[in-house]
Amino acid sequence: MNRTVKVTALLLAAGLGGVAAAQTSTYKGPKVTLTYLHGFTGADRPVMERLIAQFNAANPNIEVKAQAQPWGTTWQQLPSLVASGRAPDVVVINEDQITNFVARGAVSPLTNAELQAAGINKSRFYGPLFKTADYEGKSYGVPISSVAYVMFYNKDLMKKSGVSKVPTNRTELLAAARACTTDRNGRKPGQSGFDPKALNTWGISLYNNWVGSRLAYAAILQNGGSLVDKNLNASFNSPQAVEGVQFLVDLVQKHNVARPNSTEEAELAAFSQGKVCFFPSGQWYLDRFEQQKMNFGVAFVPRIGTKQDAAWGGSSHMTLPKQRAGYDANKRRAALAFVNWMTSPTQNLAWTEAGSLPVMPAVANNKKFENRPIAGVFSKLGNIYATSGFPWGGQVLGPFDNAWANAYSGKQSVKAALDAGVSEANKQIQQARKTFQ
């Protein structure tokens, strides 16, 4: 056990305590300067800058020079920076881009020996989260930040509707959603004269954009399906996928416990106004609901499928771009030491101030979160899956989101919408493959 691991273990034993203990770097070489490119340009920027300043102060032989710029700019610049041999030493890449950059050779693999030498222990992270940056059996990045799809619930409306338990599976969700639904005349679904077009309150928010489609993604994963098959061709029309998505569409079209043809803004407004019991969306709305002083809770997405718990998550990973021949090996070792420091429990705990979820159980167990509403999802953070692992993200997710919109709006049957989406995606993948040969 090297020193960093020992220090980490000690910190864990102490429950982190919120104290930034000094951490010994694994890099002992001559002084190097590292360039670090990241897209944390919002409210998270000061937190990142503070962490970098702490690192520089604690590591006199490594100077990290950071540059924050919009993510989109980095995606456009990275290929030319790598191709011209001027790549930064460390770049943060998001889950929806990473496999593409890996497959195009913009990022270098991190060997087990290298990770070990730098003190980076894969097992300290949530498994699916770490694997987001894996491709063809190799690791290419270390998770630094994470967001997830969760289910917000309105406690007041639930109480008023007689729902005492937050639903955790399909049956409970349907029963609770039915209880929450009333039309303008106070009638319930199933009662004679019930008007599904004029809902006063309703069970669950479904909506037509990409965020709305991430619930369909969860349903597919929970049923044991996936977006792509083992050959990385689109496969979101499998029987498991159709079954899971059909349940969601039935919530609108058959059970009338969700509004048809709704938008994210409309559902967000309705949830804030206490008109809908369950609002599945990104955990990034947490601050907003807290500031509104709503009486709400946060739960993991209920198990709609039959196989496993699952929810969509987005993530950011620290990667080492491919460098020109003759690149200073000391820089690579120093970069890995920096990655290790930044993704260590103490720093990750500090980073959660920026709105991220913990990327490792050791941080999720910290007492700091005990009374936060978001703590309700922490026991299942290991069941969060990114839409990653295939280099043709746009070609798969675009048609998938469109298929969801068509199925949800009733424009096509679930099977027809998913079949059409897969057919389109596979045609595009077939052409994209030529670029990666």
Added chain:
Amino acid sequence: MSLSVPGEAARPREARRRRGGREGSALTPYLYLLPFLALFLVFVVYPVGYGLFVSMHRWDLLAETRPFVGLEYYRNLFDPETPQSQFFWNSMKNTGFFTLVSVPLLIGTSLGLALLLHRPIFGRAFFRSVFFLPGILTVSVMGILWRWMFDNQIGLVNAVRTDLLGMQPLPFLSTEGLAWVPIIVGTVWWTIGFNMTLYLAGLGNISQSYYEAAEIDGATPWAKFRFITWPLLAPVTLFVFVTTVLASFQLFGQTLVITAGGPNRSTQSTIQYITEEAFSNNQFSSASAMAFLFGLVMLIFTYLQFRIMARDARGEN
């Protein structure tokens, strides 16, 4: 086209004298042009040439080989089996539809407003400013505003329909066809002020004496518009027409923010699809081929418009 200007005959002699006097070299004008030529070569000729190269190779900056594929990506656009062909021509159809509907609206409404605000009415300056102001907003602000207005559930338009008129709400944002309403209405609201200002300037240049003469002849207001205002505004209308058509062809931000190109790509503009192919699908060669084809179509339109303009100028002379 040649415009006859008094004293034109004297000019060549004057020019000869100047050339012979100070500069002394036929190369001088070209030296003055040199910096612009350099900029033109670096920022226009080279990117266009490189784009053409990209469109004919299977190109990726990071790829080790970039094989020549000739016209493969252009051929894809004419092969109905490829998604590129399907979506590119769908986006062309959408852009064409938008141009066809929005251009007459943008010209008609701005001309109407200009005619109203050209009169000496109370609060004229205020109204001119009010109609011009939306134009200073960025496309994202304008887009969000109109998306909210037409939201299926919380939009003002649907609130009026349901609460005041007792009608069913219309799902504007998620119904093919209806989704164009917020985009077109929003665009008219957003850009009307600029065209209106051009028309106001044009109206200001028409001599009042024409109208006075027409009044003596007993002309009706319509006759005055038909035979004086409209023909004398022809150059302004042509300018407004050309710039509005070009701007409409470049439709991008409005559809991106209001509908994200949906539902079902029914409002996806050509530039939006080219951007998706390049930066979301990482198919740069395919996107370049589309851009060149789109550029060619724009070029043909511009050529036709210039023909019309030239004919009009000849007619006036």
